[in-house]
Amino acid sequence: MPTHPYPAGDVVYTKDPYQKRAKAEGYASRAAYKLKEIQQKYRILRPGHWVIELGSVPGGWTEVILQAIGSRGGLICVDQQPMRLPPSSGLLFVQADILGADCIDKLATVVPHQVDVLLSDAAPATSGISIRDSARSAELCFAALEISRTFLKPGGALLVKIFAGYEQVFIDACKGCFQKVRRIKPAASKKRSREYYLLCWGFEVAGRAANSKEDNSN
Numbered sequence: 001m002p003t004h005p006y007p008a009g010d011v012v013y014t015k016d017p018y019q020k021r022a023k024a025e026g027y028a029s030r031a032a033y034k035l036k037e038i039q040q041k042y043r044i045l046r047p048g049h050w051v052i053e054l055g056s057v058p059g060g061w062t063e064v065i066l067q068a069i070g071s072r073g074g075l076i077c078v079d080q081q082p083m084r085l086p087p088s089s090g091l092l093f094v095q096a097d098i099l100g101a102d103c104i105d106k107l108a109t110v111v112p113h114q115v116d117v118l119l120s121d122a123a124p125a126t127s128g129i130s131i132r133d134s135a136r137s138a139e140l141c142f143a144a145l146e147i148s149r150t151f152l153k154p155g156g157a158l159l160v161k162i163f164a165g166y167e168q169v170f171i172d173a174c175k176g177c178f179q180k181v182r183r184i185k186p187a188a189s190k191k192r193s194r195e196y197y198l199l200c201w202g203f204e205v206a207g208r209a210a211n212s213k214e215d216n217s218n
């Protein structure tokens with residue numbers, strides 16, 4: 001007999017304080033609190049910043065970003081799913097697969113100039129097979145890095161979600177393009193989840209031409 005902690009027929013009810021807070025405070029998702037915590041500690045977003053956000057649906061981060069950059073800033077959201085946009089003048093949405101060959105070209109038509117920060121909360125649909133999920137997460141991270149290489153200002157920052165497992169190659173590639181790379185697990189990120197975030201500061205222009213193979217040769 002399998003030993004299941006809950007007898008058959010019982011409703012398993014988990015009280016997620018972040019979910020309740022998101023509902024009470026009007027955020028589109030509990031994920032907002034992950035970015036809020038990172039922002040409170042590291043102040044990566046400033047008034048007037050221009051930002052690209054990858055994996056933006058349903059929009060919890062979008063609201064936090066808009067609050068931080070204010071009316072002088074600009075935000076370009078990207079997701080493969082359609083997005084309901086909060087009302088804001090400095091906000092654009094591009095529906096695109098960030099792994100797609102045409103994603104950078106699509107972005108180039110709407111991004112008016114280089115941006116200060118690139119954020120990616122993009123995540124694969126999980127299969128439960130941790131090695132597979134980690135490899136697919138790393139693939140999304142490399143796409144985010146490629147987009148950073150195209151659109152980030154010198155000195156700009158990248159914040160990217162990654163699943164533990166196959167991440168070392170990606171971390172090494174980031175070290176080849178940024179001055180500092182830090183691993184962050186916000187309190188709102190569920191402990192049992194293999195996700196965490198990499199915050200990379202100080203984009204170096206030499207990183208634009210680099211490719212991941214060269215980065216990993218050091």
Ligand SMILES: C[S@@+](CC[C@H](N)C(=O)[O-])C[C@H]1O[C@@H](n2cnc3c(N)ncnc32)[C@H](O)[C@@H]1O
Pocket residue numbers: 028029031032054055056057058059060061062078079080081096097098099121122123124125140
């Ligand atoms: C965890 S959700 C993001 C939550 C969001 N940051 C928020 O605060 O509400 C991950 C998102 O990544 C998107 N995504 C996954 N793979 C993608 C891809 N290849 N291209 C674009 N978006 C992708 C999914 O559609 C999903 O909306």
